[in-house]
Amino acid sequence: MHPTPSAVPARRTRRDGAVHAAAQGLLDGLETPVAAFVDLAGIGESAQALHAAWPSEVEVLHAFAAKANPLVPVLAQLRRHGMACEVSSPGELAQARAAGFTPDGIVLDSPVKTLAELASALAGGIAVNIDNFEELERVDGLIGLAAAVPRIGIRINPQVGLGSIEAMSTAGRTTKFGIALQDPGHRERLLDAYRARPWLRWVHVHVGSQGIPLELNAAGVAVAVEFAQEVNRQRPGQVVGIDIGGGLPVDFTDDADSPTFADHVAVLKQLVPDLFDGSFRIVTEYGRALMAKNGFVASRVEYTKTSGGRRIALTHVGAQVAARTTFDPQRWPLRVLVYDGDGRPSGADQEVQDVAGPCCFAGDLLAKERLLPRLSPGDLVVVPDTGAYYFSSPFHYNSLPMPPVYGFEADGDGEVRFTLLRAAETIDDVVSRSGVAPLPSPVAAR
Ligand SMILES: *Cc1c(COP(=O)(O)O)cnc(C)c1O
Numbered sequence: 281m282h283p284t285p286s287a288v289p290a291r292r293t294r295r296d297g298a299v300h301a302a303a304q305g306l307l308d309g310l311e312t313p314v315a316a317f318v319d320l321a322g323i324g325e326s327a328q329a330l331h332a333a334w335p336s337e338v339e340v341l342h343a344f345a346a347k348a349n350p351l352v353p354v355l356a357q358l359r360r361h362g363m364a365c366e367v368s369s370p371g372e373l374a375q376a377r378a379a380g381f382t383p384d385g386i387v388l389d390s391p392v393k394t395l396a397e398l399a400s401a402l403a404g405g406i407a408v409n410i411d412n413f414e415e416l417e418r419v420d421g422l423i424g425l426a427a428a429v430p431r432i433g434i435r436i437n438p439q440v441g442l443g444s445i446e447a448m449s450t451a452g453r454t455t456k457f458g459i460a461l462q463d464p465g466h467r468e469r470l471l472d473a474y475r476a477r478p479w480l481r482w483v484h485v486h487v488g489s490q491g492i493p494l495e496l497n498a499a500g501v502a503v504a505v506e507f508a509q510e511v512n513r514q515r516p517g518q519v520v521g522i523d524i525g526g527g528l529p530v531d532f533t534d535d536a537d538s539p540t541f542a543d544h545v546a547v548l549k550q551l552v553p554d555l556f557d558g559s560f561r562i563v564t565e566y567g568r569a570l571m572a573k574n575g576f577v578a579s580r581v582e583y584t585k586t587s588g589g590r591r592i593a594l595t596h597v598g599a600q601v602a603a604r605t606t607f608d609p610q611r612w613p614l615r616v617l618v619y620d621g622d623g624r625p626s627g628a629d630q631e632v633q634d635v636a637g638p639c640c641f642a643g644d645l646l647a648k649e650r651l652l653p654r655l656s657p658g659d660l661v662v663v664p665d666t667g668a669y670y671f672s673s674p675f676h677y678n679s680l681p682m683p684p685v686y687g688f689e690a691d692g693d694g695e696v697r698f699t700l701l702r703a704a705e706t707i708d709d710v711v712s713r714s715g716v717a718p719l720p721s722p723v724a725a726r
Contacts, residue, residue, distance in 0.1 A: 291573060292535050294319055296625065298688040299578060299662055301696035303623025306686065307578060307660065314579040314596035316671035316685040318354060318701060322574035326537075327361035330566065333541035338555075340562040343387045345526050346372040348567030348668040349575070351685060353701045355379035358570070366526075366565040370397055373406075383427075387523065387563060389435070389484070391457055398422055407431035407563075409484040409523060411458060416473060423479060433482025433523055434470065436461045438503035445491035445611050451500050457486070461503060474511045474518065481518060482563075483508045486525025489568060491611075494544055497527055498551040505554050512559070521561035524548075528569035532613060532665050537573065541566070568668040575667020577601050577683070578619075581659045591633045593655035597663055598637010598644040601683065603675040606637065606644050616646055618653040619660040626653035635661055639678050679714070681705035 298317055306315055327342075334340045343364040346355060350372055355365060356379040364385040365376040376386050383405040390397065391411050398418060401408050405427030410416050419432065426432075435458035442449035450457045461467055474480045487500035501524045508519040531538045548555055555562065579597035586592065599606040605614050616635050618626040631654045637644040646663060655661070663670075674682045684704035691697045 290325075291319070291322060294321060294688070294690070295576060295662070295664065297690065297694075297696050298698075299619050299660060300623035301688075301698070302578060302686075303619070303621065303660060306684075306698060307580060307623075309580040309658065312684065312704065313582065314577065314601070314683045315704075316575060316577045316601065316666070316683055318351075318667060318685060318687045319574045320357060320687045320689045320699070323354070323357050323571070324361050326570045326574060327358060327363055329537070330541045330564075330570065331362060333545045334562075334564075335545070335556065337558065338560075338562055340564065341385075342564045342566065343385075344570055345565045345567030346376055347673075349571045349672040350375045351672050351701055352378045353687065353699075354571070354672070355381070357687075359385070363570075364563075366567075373397075373401075387431075387565070389486075389565070395422075399425055402426040402430060402432075405430075407433075407482070409433045409435045409482070411435055413459065413469070413473075420477075426479070430479055431482060431521075432480055433484040433521070434459060434473070434480060435484040435486070436470070436504055436507060438485055438487065438500040439463075440487065440496055440499040440503065443488050443490075443492035443496060445489075448490045449488040449492065451485075451487040451496075458484070461507065467507075470507070471510065471514070475514060478515070478518060482521045482523055483511075483519055484523040484525070486565065487527055489527045490529050492527050492529060494528075494539060494547040495551065497544070498547050500525075501548060501555060502552045505552055505560070508560065509554065519560070521563060522555060523563040523565065524555070526565040526567050526569070528566055530568050530572040530665065530668070532572075532615065535573065535664070537569070541569065571668035572665050573667060575671065576662055576664045577666050577671050578660050578662045581655050581657055581661060583657055584655055590649070591631055591654070593633055593635050593659075593661065594638075595635060595646070595661050596638050596683075597635075597646060597661060599639045599641070599677055600637070600675050600680040601671040602637075602646060602663065602666065603673070604669065605646065606639075609643075609645070609648065614646060614663050614665060616650060616652060617662040617664060618655060619662060621658040621660070623660060626659060628653040628656070630654070638680060641677075676713075679710050681707065681710050 343366040366387045367373045368390045387407040437458035437460045485504035579595040583594040604612040635647040682705040685702040687699040
């Protein structure tokens with residue numbers, strides 16, 4: 281794999297600039313001890329790298345997987361950079377619409393769509409990928425409602441195997457997604473289904489997310505292409521497109537993108553050359569690879585202590601913004617970068633420390649026994665690579681409010697300018713999402 285070294289210093293320089301600027305004001309440690317940040321220029325760079333990686337001979341629509349970062353201004357920024365949007369729930373669909381995506385730029389993949397969701401998506405001209413045979417029957421009953429040119433596909437499970445994180449792997453033998461193509465009878469049944477329905481014109485596959493090697497991803501795409509070709513041998517031209525899903529993994533150990541979008545395309549070209557022969561339009565659904573490196577969380581260190589000889593820094597960044605890491609630290613390790621109170625990279629001596637969050641369970645640790653510059657109260661801990669699936673997917677444990685999210689960009693003079701993308705949740709907001717107001721106490725009857 282060949283990371284793009286030139287992109288690394290720029291990304292790091294922008295982050296250092298933002299941390300320093302935030303330390304002067306936003307992260308006052310009193311009102312705002314923790315905040316999340318989005319690198320707006322980075323989003324443009326990532327989208328640009330994606331567009332550049334795919335050859336111009338193929339017609340490709342890049343649909344960002346909204347679940348990776350569903351903040352409306354983030355989705356809008358991606359739209360401005362030529363992205364479409366993949367959604368998997370009514371909430372994500374509404375977020376995509378709020379970000380300005382029109383139906384021709386939305387793909388609905390929810391694994392469990394209600395009848396009402398299906399009816400409105402089909403009537404609205406949104407592309408739909410069907411998950412199972414029963415959903416297909418439902419669509420049969422709704423197809424009369426569909427927009428003039430419906431974009432309907434079926435998600436197949438190519439059953440090519442699991443990656444290193446089973447929970448992120450969607451092409452195992454018994455995985456819950458799509459129609460398992462190798463199960464007895466399924467391939468024939470699916471071919472019959474396409475034969476009987478000329479409006480079934482897409483094939484969808486998504487092999488999984490973090491932990492899926494590029495070769496395994498390509499093996500799944502190859503199964504989708506072969507199936508589409510088999511349909512087309514019987515009914516020439518019926519399948520017009522392949523939605524290849526997302527799942528380009530992220531390197532959480534470094535600022536570079538590795539693998540890159542270009543690496544993915546190179547592996548696909550080698551292992552699935554027919555994808556590029558011009559017979560098919562392509563939809564991609566990259567999520568984490570576009571956004572992970574374009575966001576970070578920063579928190580003041582509130583206190584430090586030692587316990588059993590272990591030095592521990594108590595911060596405001598924990599499970600509420602990084603649930604995956606705190607619950608499954610082996611599979612989801614994150615880097616922790618240390619800055620001094622002024623927002624400059626710390627020069628303190630290295631020491632083995634734990635970096636703990638604010639939640640009331642012992643596993644609420646961002647880092648355990650990690651060699652880091654010695655942390656002191658008022659220092660800043662910065663957790664990079666959290667722009668996808670982290671602060672945008674909050675965990676409400678302990679009723680911790682969602683921190684504010686700021687976009688950052690350098691202005692003409694190189695000064696860092698922050699834009700509010702999501703306001704800090706207030707304590708009143710927390711109460712208002714905590715159930716209905718209590719009824720007045722019943723007056724005792726006499
Ligand atoms: C989650 C998901 C994606 C995006 O996965 P990433 O690993 O973020 O690229 C794409 N398509 C589908 C159907 C998904 O469920």
